[in-house]
Amino acid sequence: MPSSRQRKLDTIVARLQLQYGPRAIQRAAPTPEPVARLSTTFPELDAALGSGGLPRGRITEIIGPATSGKVTLAAKVLAAAHGERNALVAWLDLPRTCDPDYLHRCGLDLDRLLVVRPRDGADGLAITLRLVESNTLAALVFDGTAELLHADQATVGGALERLATAVTQTQTAVIFLTEPHAPCRTLAHLATVRLAIRREEWIRRGKDVRGYAGQVEILKHKLGKAGVVTPIRITFNGTVRGEGL
Amino acid sequence: MAEGQPESARRMIAYLWAPYFGTAVARRAAPELGERPLALLDDQGRVLAADARAAQAGVSLGLSERQAAARCPEARLLPASRFPLWEAQAQLLDRVKGYTDRWQPDGWGRVYLQAPFAVPAGGPVGIEPELLRWSQAVATATRALGWPPALGATGSKFGAQVAGQVAWRNAALLLAPAAQRAFLAGQPVTTLPLDADALVQLRHLGIRTLGQYVRLPQAGVLARFGPAGRTAQRWAQGLDDRPVIPPWENPEVSARIEFEPPLADRERLLAALAHRAETLLEPLRGRLQAAARLLLTIMRADGRTLPLTHTFPLPTAAAEPVRLALAGLLDRAPWDGQGAAEVVLTLAGITDAPSPQLTLFDLDGADADKRARLTATLERLTARFGADAFRLASLADPDNLLLERRAAFGPWL
Numbered sequence: 001m002p003s004s005r006q007r008k009l010d011t012i013v014a015r016l017q018l019q020y021g022p023r024a025i026q027r028a029a030p031t032p033e034p035v036a037r038l039s040t041t042f043p044e045l046d047a048a049l050g051s052g053g054l055p056r057g058r059i060t061e062i063i064g065p066a067t068s069g070k071v072t073l074a075a076k077v078l079a080a081a082h083g084e085r086n087a088l089v090a091w092l093d094l095p096r097t098c099d100p101d102y103l104h105r106c107g108l109d110l111d112r113l114l115v116v117r118p119r120d121g122a123d124g125l126a127i128t129l130r131l132v133e134s135n136t137l138a139a140l141v142f143d144g145t146a147e148l149l150h151a152d153q154a155t156v157g158g159a160l161e162r163l164a165t166a167v168t169q170t171q172t173a174v175i176f177l178t179e180p181h182a183p184c185r186t187l188a189h190l191a192t193v194r195l196a197i198r199r200e201e202w203i204r205r206g207k208d209v210r211g212y213a214g215q216v217e218i219l220k221h222k223l224g225k226a227g228v229v230t231p232i233r234i235t236f237n238g239t240v241r242g243e244g245l
Numbered sequence: 246m247a248e249g250q251p252e253s254a255r256r257m258i259a260y261l262w263a264p265y266f267g268t269a270v271a272r273r274a275a276p277e278l279g280e281r282p283l284a285l286l287d288d289q290g291r292v293l294a295a296d297a298r299a300a301q302a303g304v305s306l307g308l309s310e311r312q313a314a315a316r317c318p319e320a321r322l323l324p325a326s327r328f329p330l331w332e333a334q335a336q337l338l339d340r341v342k343g344y345t346d347r348w349q350p351d352g353w354g355r356v357y358l359q360a361p362f363a364v365p366a367g368g369p370v371g372i373e374p375e376l377l378r379w380s381q382a383v384a385t386a387t388r389a390l391g392w393p394p395a396l397g398a399t400g401s402k403f404g405a406q407v408a409g410q411v412a413w414r415n416a417a418l419l420l421a422p423a424a425q426r427a428f429l430a431g432q433p434v435t436t437l438p439l440d441a442d443a444l445v446q447l448r449h450l451g452i453r454t455l456g457q458y459v460r461l462p463q464a465g466v467l468a469r470f471g472p473a474g475r476t477a478q479r480w481a482q483g484l485d486d487r488p489v490i491p492p493w494e495n496p497e498v499s500a501r502i503e504f505e506p507p508l509a510d511r512e513r514l515l516a517a518l519a520h521r522a523e524t525l526l527e528p529l530r531g532r533l534q535a536a537a538r539l540l541l542t543i544m545r546a547d548g549r550t551l552p553l554t555h556t557f558p559l560p561t562a563a564a565e566p567v568r569l570a571l572a573g574l575l576d577r578a579p580w581d582g583q584g585a586a587e588v589v590l591t592l593a594g595i596t597d598a599p600s601p602q603l604t605l606f607d608l609d610g611a612d613a614d615k616r617a618r619l620t621a622t623l624e625r626l627t628a629r630f631g632a633d634a635f636r637l638a639s640l641a642d643p644d645n646l647l648l649e650r651r652a653a654f655g656p657w658l
Contacts, residue, residue, distance in 0.1 A: 079559070088619055100638035100652035107559050114619070114657055115636040123630055130626055136619040203490055213490050231488050 035223055038139060038173045041076040042232045045216055049193065050224035053080070056138075056171045058192035058223075059164055061145075063178045068197045069214045070177050072106060072234055074141045077175060079107030081138035090114040090137050094124050094144025121147035125159040132167050132174060139173040146182035157186045164190040194220040203235060211235030255422060257360040257376055258402050258489055260409035261341060261383060263392035266354020267294025271328040273391070282320035284313050285328070293325045294353050340390060344383050347489045354392065357402055358383065359489040364422070373421075380417050399425045401485035407436050425483035430456030437477040443470050455481040497536075497593035498525050507546035507584030511575055514585055518575075519568045525592050526562050535560035537594030539570045545583040553578060560596055567592075623657060632656060 013025050037053040039046055046053045054060045054077060064070040078089040091098055091113060098115055114137075118124040121144070128142055148156050167174050176187055180196075188194060196217045203211040217229045263269065268283045271294075282298035292313050295304045302317035310322050334353060342348055347359035364373045380398055387394040397408025400422030407429060412418040420428050432455045434447050446469070452458050458466075459481050467475045479485065500521050508514050518541075529535060537560045543551040555570040623635050641653040 086615060088615060098638070099648070100654075101640060101643065101648060103638075104558060104640055104643075104652075105556070109558060110638045110640065113638060114623075115638050115654065116634055117636060118630060118634050123634075127626060127630060127634065130622060131619075134618060134622040136615045136622065200487060201490070205492070213488055215486075233490070 036171060038077055039080040040073065041080050042073075042216075042230070045230045045232060048216075048218060048225075048228040048230040049221065053077075054173050054175070055192055055223055056173045057168050059167060059174045059176065059187070059190055060193040060195070061176045061178055061187055061191040062195045062197060063180055063183070063219070064197040065180055068199050069212065069232070069234060070197050071102075071143070073195075073197060073216070073232075074143070074175050074177055075103050075106035075108060077173070078103075078113070078139050078141060081173070082107070082109050082112060084138060086112075087138040088112050088114065088136055090116055090131060090140045092116045092118065092124055092128060092140065092142045092144070094118065094121060094142075094147045098143070120151060121149075122151040122155055122159070124148075125151075125156065125163065128174070129159060129163050129166060132163060132170055132172050135170040135172065137172045139175065142174065142176045145176050145178040145184050145187060148184050148187075149182055153186075156184070160184075160186050160190055188220075191220065192222045193218070193224075197232075200231075203233070209236075255363060255400055257362075257364055257398050257400060257422075258405045259358040259360060259380060259383065259396055259398035260351075260402070260405035261356050261358060261387060261394050261396050262351075262409055263337070263354035263387065263394055264413070265294070265296045265300075266333075266337075266392065267325065267330055268296035268299075269354075269392070270330050270333045271323070271325075272296075274328045278321065282317050284317070284320050284322050285325040285330070286310055286313075286322055287325055292322075294330075295320075337387065337390060337392065340386050341383060344379065344386065347491050349489045349491060351406075357405065357489045360398070376419060380419055384417055399428075399483070401425065401480070401483050402487050402489070403480040403485040404429060404483050407432050410436070422483070429481055429483055430454065430459070434458050437481065439470065439473065439477055443474060446470075496595040497540075497591050498529075498595065499589055499591040500525055501587065501589050503587045504585055507586040509580070509582075509584035514588075515568070515572055515575055518571050518588060518590060519564070521590055522567050522571065522592070523564055525590070526564060526567060529562040529592070529595065529598075533598050534595050535562040535598035536567075536592035537596060538592075539567060539574070540589075540591040540593055541571070541574050541578075542589040542591075543578060543585050544587040545580070546586050547583050549583075551578050560594065560598060562598060620657075 016025055035058065036056040037051050038056055039053040040049070062070045062073060078091070081087050081089050089108070089112065091103070093115055096117065100110055100115070103113065104110055116124070116127055118127055124142065124144070124147065128140060131137055131140060163174070176191070178184065178187070196219050197214060199212050199214045201213055202209050203213060211234050213231060213233050215229055215231055218226050220226050267285050271283060271285060272278050282296060282302065282304075284295040284299045284304050285293045287293040290310045292304055292306055292308045295306070299313070299317050299320045302320070304313045304317050304320060308316070313320065313322055330353065334350075337354060338348070338350060338356060341356055341358060344361075345358045346361055349357040351357055360376060360379055362375055362379075364376055376398065380396055384394050384396050395409050395412040396417040397405045397410070397412050398417070399405050399408055399420035404420065404425045408418040408420055411432070434452055434455060435444060436455070437458070447458065452461070459478060461478070463475065463478065466478050470477070502517060502521055508517070537557060539555040539557070541553040543553070545551065553574040555574055557566060557570065561567065627635065635657045636654040637657045638652055638654055640651060643651050645651050
């Protein structure tokens with residue numbers, strides 16, 4: 001039962017709004033907190049994404065064919081996460097192609113990298129959900145979105161929706177790696193950021209391949225501007241050098 | 246497009262070339278060569294450069310000496326190593342580098358340059374005064390070296406290359422991006438990077454110009470000429486979005502230390518190397534740079550040289566990781582009871598120092614608790630999915646030639 005003081009206040013507010021308009025007096029609402037970001041280690045791509053990189057607590061999808069650089073880009077994001085003290089990251093390796101030597105050359109500390117090898121896509125999603133809910137990881141890469149197509153799509157859709165909800169309560173950046181020939185429509189809908197990466201040309205020094213130049217297009221960005229295309233450059237010299245790391 | 250640039254602005258790309266640069270360098274170095282057709286050969290005896298008369302007779306790059314002699318019997322075929330070709334190329338590139346932040350060599354006396362400013366992409370067909378001034382400055386600088394340049398500039402690499410070749414000697418052809426397509430439409434199909442078979446087929450089909458080629462159905466071009474034909478079709482419309490890629494450079498810093506008499510005490514050697522490494526690291530820290538690799542070349546007292554390399558997980562300019570790396574390399578070196586007479590210490594792969602991500606939010610109360618909580622989560626997941634699903638990777642043998650044997654997986658728990 002509202003107190004008499006509250007009733008009096010409501011009456012006065014109603015009169016003032018009637019006299020001066022509904023916007024004359026409004027209740028203040030808490031401003032939404034800005035979403036934290038995780039650097040991709042490519043400065044131009046970070047600038048194109050706005051506010052310095054991929055959003056934490058959100059789902060990002062990186063789409064590209066084999067050898068396009070999507071694994072390198074994802075590894076570089078994990079390496080940037082490792083820049084934080086004691087940060088842990090995970091690589092969910094459905095296709096069984098995880099190369100720890102390459103990840104190490106990309107700058108990852110293998111002691112702080114959990115490699116997950118689930119039986120199938122459904123198990124992979126379930127494990128991803130539990131790991132995200134634990135809020136112990138700075139970033140998680142889900143490699144092998146194509147495997148999700150072999151699972152029951154209703155189960156996959158439900159799991160992805162639960163993941164999209166759960167991840168917003170954490171600071172974990174979840175990155176899915178997708179082949180263009182095996183898209184997942186639910187994932188495309190739920191992802192906050194979708195990047196398309198392609199390799200443009202090899203960088204050569206004489207006959208030696210020293211790296212490659214590629215392009216990343218921001219297909220979708222709920223927190224920024226989509227449609228931007230950014231060049232990236234990856235070089236090999238014993239380690240795998242991105243433009244900023 | 247980088248943040249801050251208007252959407253309608255785009256970079257202009259210039260193609261600068263000194264016609265018949267290789268043979269011109271040879272004739273300048275050896276005037277006695279006279280007026281006979283001339284072609285230069287590389288180490289494998291393949292044509293590396295040819296002058297106008299040899300090229301007209303059919304001597305093209307990559308031909309063998311015998312093929313070149315068959316096509317142009319009166320031509321002189323000389324090894325390129327006799328002439329200062331590489332020095333002249335380096336001199337030309339050093340000169341034009343000062344006018345751009347992105348440049349890419351494309352052969353002898355040929356280089357792509359990206360203009361260090363943007364011009365409006367659409368709008369009226371006209372040349373921006375800034376582009377004109379910049380092009381004139383580049384051409385003047387090249388002319389000062391004694392090479393009458395041809396320069397083409399427009400919004401794409403292919404367009405710039407064709408414009409440069411049309412401009413010919415000591416002239417420039419500048420095109421606004423909007424005018425590129427119309428210009429390319431009238432150019433011959435021989436400017437396209439297609440193989441000889443494809444060009445013959447196009448001739449038989451009556452396709453003479455790029456405009457005609459563009460009007461061919463895309464599916465047909467793809468079916469007959471493959472992805473290369475389809476790419477060429479895009480380039481012919483000015484849709485060549487290849488970036489100008491500067492040559493990859495590998496900066497490094499080195500220091501040499503001599504020990505008289507040769508030093509066998511490992512601790513003293515480590516201390517000397519760490520002290521010397523610090524003198525190399527301090528300037529890097531000042532410039533916010535870091536080194537990706539540490540190279541040691543040790544000359545033992547018996548004259549044997551030991552090259553050793555260490556790659557850092559992350560580029561670093563900190564003293565401690567370098568000292569640990571030095572200790573590891575000295576432990577690995579096969580000393581055989583010998584001391585070190587001389588050591589060359591090199592910090593290679595110098596790049597901008599990576600900055601750790603600043604945490605805007607307090608992710609967790611205690612970092613040390615994070616791993617324990619993850620382990621607890623994994624214990625529960627293990628019961629459902631099995632222990633094999635959760636692995637920790639390690640580099641068991643990082644120098645193994647077989648990639649599959651470099652890393653090993655062990656249990657996380």
